[in-house]
Amino acid sequence: MNYIKEINAFYIITQTNPLSPSASASASLLWHTLMHINNQTRWKPSFTVAVSILKTKTGVSESTIKRARDELQTKGFIHYHSRGGNQAAEYQMVSLWSI
Template sequence: MNYIKELNAFHNRLETNPLSASAANLWHVLMHVNNKPGWLKEFTVAVSVLCAKAALTESTFKRARAELDEKGYIR
């Protein structure tokens, strides 16, 4: 995966498919976390880790994750 291409595509998509700040922040954290193991097609990470890295409460995290899913940014 090309990290820069993904970032550019993400920001281009935001122009027509905007996200809340929490969802955008979570997307960046997910990209960072998946970069460490070398871009796995699927990966798991604890909610507590994502909340800490994104500085989100668990309820805000759940809303942000649902938004990313609903808008097609993640599956």
């Protein structure tokens, strides 16, 4: 994945397919945070990260993260699935550049 191309694609896509006004800022922040984390994993196809880590990195509440995460998945920017219990959710970043 090319980090700069993905960031540019994110902004191009959100101009024509905007995030919902109620989730726009937090969804954008979460997408950038997940991209950063995925970059740290050297672009593994899937990775796990706890909500507590996302709360620390974004500065937003758990409920806001969950709403933003749902928005990003609905728009096709990420795939995630909750693994239940105290296990961290698993994420996959969708390559927006290749869309």
